[in-house]
Amino acid sequence: MITQLTKQDLIDFETEIADLFNQAHIRAPVHLYSGNEDAMLAVFRDIREEDWVCCSWRSHYQCLLKGVPCEEVKKEILAGRSISLCFPQQRVVSSAIVTGIVPIAVGIALAIKRTGGGNRVHCFMGDMTSETGIVHECIKYSTNHDLPIRFIVEDNEKSVCTETRQVWNQPVLTHEGTKHPKVVYYKYATKYPHAGAGVRVQF
Ligand SMILES: Cc1ncc(C[n+]2csc(CCOP(=O)(O)OP(=O)(O)O)c2C)c(N)n1
Ligand SMILES: [Mg+2]
Structure with a gap:
């Protein structure tokens, strides 16, 4: 583990951000996690300091667990950058474009392989x-070229307010319960809405 942060530390951080957002101290969207702390800690047991962590719009837990100091993450969120947090020093990169980060993660993994590096990439994404x-x-590309990358699918069953399984008329998602060596899947139930923290805040 890179940090000593606990499940409660993660929950406390998101709770503080939720309060700050609801009090209109953050004048940009936030996408909060909840209910996935154990799963996230388990995923991070296999992440080392020299590895790259690639994220979407929902990345507070990854930044904290990759070793970015809490105050630094909070400062960036307060500055309105929660949606695409990037901390090159700690090797965390994010994109707020749906799927945007995934080819970038593959590119980093390809570069590591070509230059003979011993580190890996961990690419987080939602179910949709x-x-x-x-x-x-x-x-497919990463598997066939055996790139040093792992994809983590985080299933909250939703794409914004839409049921992912209904959209595709597919009761079982493609990676649900997978044993693929490069894909990790977990399901979680969040208490937060897709974005924000439950109070309508006008920017
Ligand atoms: C190209 C693009 N289309 C639409 C959006 C708006 N959008 C942001 S998050 C999201 C839902 C993605 O769902 P999922 O992958 O399950 O992630 P979750 O937010 O549930 O973690 C959408 C449609 C976007 N950011 N980028
Ligand atoms: Mg989702």
């Missing part, structure tokens, strides 16, 4: 992202 065409291609 995981069902897209480009993700299929990225997983």
Whole structure:
């Protein structure tokens, strides 16, 4: 583990951000996690300091667990950058474009392989992202070229307010319960809405 942060530390951080958002101290969207702390800590047991962590719009836990100091993450969120947090020093990069980060993660993994590096890439994505065409291609390419990358599918069953399984008329998602060596899947139930923290805040 890179940090000594506990499940409660993660929850406390998101709770503080939720309060700050609801009090209109953050004048930009925030996408909060909850209910996935154990799963996230388990995923991070296999992440080392020299590895790259690639994220979407929802990345507070990854930044904290990759070793970015809490105050630094909070400062960036307060500055309105929660949606695409990037901390190159700690090797965390994010994109707020659905699927945007996935080919970038594959590119980093390809560069590591070509330069003979011993580190890896860990690419986090939501359930809807995981069902897209480009993700299929990225997983296929990474598998066939045995790139040093792992994809983590975080299933909250939703794409914003839409049920992912209903959209695709697919009761079981593509990566649900997978044993693929490069894909990790977990399901969680969040208490937060897709974005924000439950209070309508006008920017
Ligand atoms: C190209 C693009 N289209 C639409 C959006 C708006 N959008 C942001 S998050 C999201 C839902 C993605 O769902 P999922 O991959 O399951 O991630 P979750 O937010 O549930 O973690 C959408 C449609 C976007 N950011 N980028
Ligand atoms: Mg989702």
